[in-house]
Amino acid sequence: MPGATGAKSFCSASFTFNPSAVRLQGTLMRKLVLLAALFSPLAMAQAIIVAPHSLMRLPGNSSVLQVERLEVADYGTLLIPAGIDDVKIGELVLGHEARIAIVPGVQAFNLVVVHGEFGTGSQITARGAPGTFEKPALPGRNLTLRLQSLNAEQLSIDARGGAGSPGYAGLDGGTGEEPGCTWGQAGRGYSGDSGGNGHDGAAGAQVRLELPQSFPAERIKVNVAGGAAGKGGASKGCIVYRADGGKPGRPGEPGLPGVAGPAGSLILQRL
Numbered sequence: 001m002p003g004a005t006g007a008k009s010f011c012s013a014s015f016t017f018n019p020s021a022v023r024l025q026g027t028l029m030r031k032l033v034l035l036a037a038l039f040s041p042l043a044m045a046q047a048i049i050v051a052p053h054s055l056m057r058l059p060g061n062s063s064v065l066q067v068e069r070l071e072v073a074d075y076g077t078l079l080i081p082a083g084i085d086d087v088k089i090g091e092l093v094l095g096h097e098a099r100i101a102i103v104p105g106v107q108a109f110n111l112v113v114v115h116g117e118f119g120t121g122s123q124i125t126a127r128g129a130p131g132t133f134e135k136p137a138l139p140g141r142n143l144t145l146r147l148q149s150l151n152a153e154q155l156s157i158d159a160r161g162g163a164g165s166p167g168y169a170g171l172d173g174g175t176g177e178e179p180g181c182t183w184g185q186a187g188r189g190y191s192g193d194s195g196g197n198g199h200d201g202a203a204g205a206q207v208r209l210e211l212p213q214s215f216p217a218e219r220i221k222v223n224v225a226g227g228a229a230g231k232g233g234a235s236k237g238c239i240v241y242r243a244d245g246g247k248p249g250r251p252g253e254p255g256l257p258g259v260a261g262p263a264g265s266l267i268l269q270r271l
Contacts, residue, residue: 044065044066044067045066046067046068047067047069047070047071048067048070048078049071049073051073052075052076053075053076054073054076055076055077055079056076056079057078058078058079058081058084059081060081060082060083061083062083062084063083063084063085063086064084064086064088065084065088066087066089067090068089068090068091069089069090070091070093071092071093071095072093072095072099072122073098074095074097074098075095075096075097075098076098077099078099078100078101079101080100080101080102080103080109081103082105082107083105084109085105085107085108085109085110087109089113090115091113091117092113092118093117094117094119095119095122096119096122097119097120097121097122098119098123099123099124099125100124101125102124102125102126102141102143104126104127104128104138104139104140104141104162105141108141108142108143108144108206109141110144111143111145112146113148113150114148115148115150115151116147116149116151117152118150118151118154118155119152120154121156122156123157124143124157124158125159126142126158126159127140127160127161127162128140128160128161128202128204128205128261129162130162130163130164130165130227131162131163131165131201131202131227131230132165136164136200137163137165137199137200137201137202137227137261138161138162139203139204139261139264140160140162140202140203140204140205140224140264141205142207143157143159143205143206144207144208144210145157145208145209145210146271147210147211147212147215148271149212150212150215155209155211155219155220155221156222157207157221159204159224159264160204160224160225161201161203161204161205161225161226161227161262161264162202162227162261163202163228163229164198164199164200164201164202164227164229164230164259164261165199165230166199166230166231167196167197167198167199167230167231167233167256167258168195168196169233194233194253194255195254195255196232196233197255198229198230198233198255198258199229199230199258200229200230200258200259201226201229201230201259201260202226202227202261203226203262203263204223204224204261204264205264206224206267207224207265208266208267209267209268209269210269210270210271211269211270211271212270212271213270213271217268220268222266224263224264224266225263226260226263226264227260227261228261229257229258229259229260229261231257231258232255232257232258233254233255234254
């Protein structure tokens with residue numbers, strides 16, 4: 001029948017299987033999922049393991065990280081970039097002398113751990129960066145750490161401010177001019193430059209700890225001292241040699257030291 005033939009051809013055309021089109025759609029979908037994962041504000045992982053005596057840096061494309069298990073083996077270091085400000089961990093294991101280093105940043109850092117196992121000498125650091133001749137020192141990163149359960153000989157946190165940079169050293173003074181034939185008198189030597197002033201240290205971090213009631217206070221070690229002041233630059237004298245008859249220049253003055261950064265604060269709350 002003409003109607004039946006038309007219906008059959010319509011159904012056949014609608015359900016034609018095209019393997020190439022399916023593969024293309026699958027590849028496109030995988031790329032879209034990968035892009036979404038890379039630029040998502042939330043990253044999730046089952047386990048992150050840092051090998052012994054090694055350094056691992058987390059990618060900074062997500063501001064929030066959730067991981068079921070994070071392990072830093074003996075003498076290993078996990079570096080958390082400034083772009084990450086919220087980390088939630090189911091189980092955190094730090095080996096002997098293991099480190100979690102939190103890079104200085106404007107946003108406060110929040111770390112929540114369900115259960116922690118910390119080895120001897122392990123430490124969490126949120127120290128500020130030291131200053132340079134061109135950039136001031138950075139303060140320690142403000143930190144909130146919540147440990148619902150903790151087994152450790154000591155909880156050690158270093159959140160000191162960055163140290164100020166030293167001042168510039170002065171320059172030597174120049175030699176006086178030789179006596180001329182006309183006037184017959186030598187020029188005076190130039191004085192040495194004074195050293196530059198040292199730069200100020202940065203402030204220590206504001207740290208908030210939320211720990212189990214059973215964890216002893218004497219096992220808590222937190223350093224929130226301000227950064228050390230930069231030393232003044234060294235002075236310089238005049239050059240020894242001078243023209244005959246000329247007076248030597250005066251030595252410069254040493255630079256003044258900077259000011260130490262203010263200390264941070266520690267708030268301890270028992271769960």
